[in-house]
Amino acid sequence: MGSPAVAQVVLPDSASMIKFQRQDEFYDSLANRANRNKFTGWLYDVLISPPRPYVDKKALALDYFNQYEGMVIAKIEIEALEVFGPSFTNPDKKVDNWAERFANTIHTKSNLKTIEKQLLFKIGDIIDPELMYENERLIRKLPYLKDVKFVIEQDSIYSAFANVKVLTKDRFSFGASGGVNGTSSGDIRLYNKNIFGIGHEFSVKFVGHLNQEPYLGIETYYKINNIGGRFLDMELGYLNTFRDEGFIYNLEKPFITEEIKWGYGLSVNRLFRTERITNDDPIKFEEPLNESYYNLWAGHSFNLNTNNENLTQLTLTASFHNVSFFEKPKIEPGNEHLFANRSMYMAGINLTQRRYVQDQLIYSYGITEDIPEGYKHELLYGYDANEFGDRHFFQFETSNGNLLLSRTGYVFMSTGIGGYFNKGNFEQGQINGELEFITKLVSAGSKQVRSFINLSYTLGIERYDLEYLTLRRFDHIRGFNSRTAIGQQRFSAKFEHVVFLPRQFYKFNMALFGFADLGIIGESNKLIFTQNYYSGLGVGIRLHNENLVFETFRFRLAFYPFHPSDMSFVGVVLDEQSKSRFMSFEPVQPYPKPFE
Template sequence: MLTVPSYAQKNQANPDTLKNTEADTTRKKLDSDKILADIKAYSKRKTIMGRLMKAVFRFDRKPEPIGVNAEVLNNQYKKHGYKIVRNIYIKNLDAFGYSITDTLREPVNFLEKAGNSLHIKTHQGRIRNKLLFKPGQPLDPLDLSESERLLRQTDYILDARVTVNEKTSTRDSVDIVVITKDIFSISAGGSYNAGNGSGRIVLRDINFIGSGHQIRNTYRFGLDSVQQSYEYTGSYRVENIYKTFISSELIYRDEVNYKQKGASLQRDFFSINTKYAGAIALNWYNIPTYVRLSDSTGRRQNIAFSTQDFWLGKSFRFKSYNLGFDNRARIITSARMIATRYPSPPTDEYQSNTFFLAGVGYTYRKYYKDKYLFGFGRTEDIPAGNLLAFTYGFENGNKYNRRYMNIKGGFGKYNREFGYLNVTAEFDTYIRDKKWEQGEIAADILYFTKLYHWDNWQVRHFFWGRTSFGLNRKYGENVLNVNKLQGIRGFSSDERGTRKFVLNYENNLYTPFSFIGFRFAIVAFADFAWLSTGNSSNPFLTRPLQGYGIGFRFHNEYTTFNTIQISVGFYPQGPTTIKTYPSTRPYYEFNDFIYSRPITSVFGDGIYR
């Protein structure tokens, strides 16, 4: 058993114990400890209500610390470099009732035990597949932090720790301890409208029988459409086949206005030390778009086409003459070929072609780990570093030829006092007959402050700016929107454009109050978005779309239910709405400073692709 106390647990008072001062009257009014003790006593009764209380609440949990300082994942185990890995001990915790920082904790109530009985733990072989070190081989300390990060980024693992057992380590060998905690992988949902007989069924399992296989299904029925009365989208994904870090995926999408069939094999530069990466992807599409006819009028029609995508990349590391220093900078070169075929192109703007691309990129990345960025308690990896990449291509078509150019750069900085700043910019365009077409300028700036302490209150601020400017886009390519994750939280509109600029602000205020184990955070946001519809129009000439709101995030240490966030939003362009945002889905995104394949920009998908 391994218990890893955090810095905050040693040096910070229990959040449930407020300062006993005359100015603090909140504690006296709520008297949460007495209420909790009464509920605990009531749960011991053999009545129906007592058994229900016992099934829902647990009373032995220690609250997660707030305000854990950031810890760099660089040189924690530098002293163990190049020692031989003797043994690897893996402890995989079930989804409910266990703690990654206290492996002695066990489920005690009915709901936790019932949830675990429905969940099959991840096979240890799947966990070993993510580790970058093996028994009998010399240890690169960087592989420890990289393995821990890879485990945390796995969809079906909530958190992970990879440490050296200092008690058994010797001058030439070490034992490694790996602790992971699963996510309850099965989810289902649905809806039904009795008025028109329509509905939706969702069924997913992202860790099928503990094998790491991911199955996703969404089915809609009773649609009022002439073409078809149903829609279905399904995918099947297998990660890290036979320890090669190659993933495969099958996807089938049959919707009224979007059809796709695809298969792919892919291996990314998953770690800093990865040497080779590549992919093969085959897809067939049938999607609607607006096409311009010979008389300059427009018409919406479906376009069928297929793509065959192949790429291969290699990473080159810089030499280091210091055995105690590992240079994380890499030069990556890659080549790509995309073959696109249109059986019946609607206009001359669409042509069957073969696209050849070559790229080179410089990347430097390292990671920090921190808590309380997008949720309560879960360890989160924060990327920092630099990226500069250049891609050049040639499109050989059956009607015309053109060149392609893409430049992308970015940097990220993290400091305990400064906070975090991530800046990324990208420019791409096609060049035909010395004229630029289908180009885009995109940029993202993400900044969040450190966790400020104000007595027992703690606060963090987030700022996010995004812009996408289309340059000489095709007719009908006004696909940009500012709905929900694309711009304004909780907002929905049919407006589409070719240029947009978005500003988001969010304030996360962690309160010191604890009531029957519940901890509270207040989330306030303000969103602004400018959207234009023409290739030459300025989005700032119009009044910005706006959204303002406040949310309440609840986290309970004693129940099996984890985090719930409810937000109320006001939009001057529309009615006041109430939305529930799942806390496991962060609104903000990091740029990971990874360069892999030569980039071909997909207009409207944002800079993270």
């Protein structure tokens, strides 16, 4: 067997090297002065970061695969490494403590047939570098895998042939979570993201309440990923808690790759008792609802050019969803449409372009992350067959995300408008916009530093009285839990500075963060900057082990100046934080944007 080729890092040119040498001299001098005092030295490490040459990791990966382009795949070998101990660079490394050895013993490694179903190539295919790069990205998205690497070796006898070795690194698939809501309710959740190593997921949550029946309830879900290697996912759920009782079924094949020409999905919910009309509905009701909901959608994509690097696609989509109420709460005049028995027929057209670059330490801790670049423009039309009067629906959204040309950061922008037309009147409409900027990862002594800035704006147009916006979600002011700060117009600005620490805490990676959030909320018919201001300031620490399927543990201390009367000035929280996700720019089912 031949030796695997190693991708070469392209160094900056001589002019750039001189530039960085002068910058290094300046920052070294500044660092020497700052380190004369412990406090100023710490501030230098956290706040001041010398620039470093940009390394294009996608280019390095493609350079590696390009060396074998056109060769025929003669053999495919799959090797699943233990959760703890070995790595891609040191596959023979042994674990160094009893806990990790025990965890490796009870963990079932991913079944090799399951990994094989994720591959987009087979024996006899010609090596395509872009396909290899895309396939690694898709496998990395699996919740039970930490990372994947394709190692290619040219055959020692037949130079036109190559052997592919697929190395995978599992996460420990067992997990647990829980929480307490005030003094009357709480829950604990147990789950496994890779049952028997075949990629199935199972979770069970026990939900308790001191005053509402059932006093101890259950939520359980079973999910099958990538059925038959066709990227088709299915989920079954049963709920019986003080909040919800019923059954849930989901089947979906999303457009996760540009090679998928048909996407489709089916969702069926039968809830005998629930607090919300749909799972993502922001409105919570005191009186339980008895309803059924089902949704069916399909779409087909067309390639508009053959440029693999910047492939533009046109996607046509259609959907049908129905909501039927068997019991309705008492409602005030003017809010009837919220509880209408209705059927919605929708059609959409999407123009998309997407590609991915690689980086680290954005939303994860030391593993490869795939950053989407591209755009998505979507136009929707819908016909609402409603028991209180039929309506027409229109929505337009556009979004764009790219690394800046200077590689100083990532920028994402989106804006949209949508709503219903009823007898010539525009109602239940909204205008929204978002701007997000993520700085590049820079060195600060032995630490790594990155900042996040997010601006968002939402304006409701002729919304119903029961529809309102809040600042309570993590998306706006972190830890803000007021139920009185509501309105139909909202502006929020969030800033976060994150310091990724090089040391570990019992195998958990650590990140310190500080944040400053501003939220303005109020009526829709007034200028937003003349309305109610709220803010949050705080610091915290996050702990995460990428070898585990656990969410990120977070401890946060926050202060809320000019806080509402139903919350305190200081907030201390120890909880879990789900990993944030990038907008992927992939076509999805046509659906009205939630007002939340």
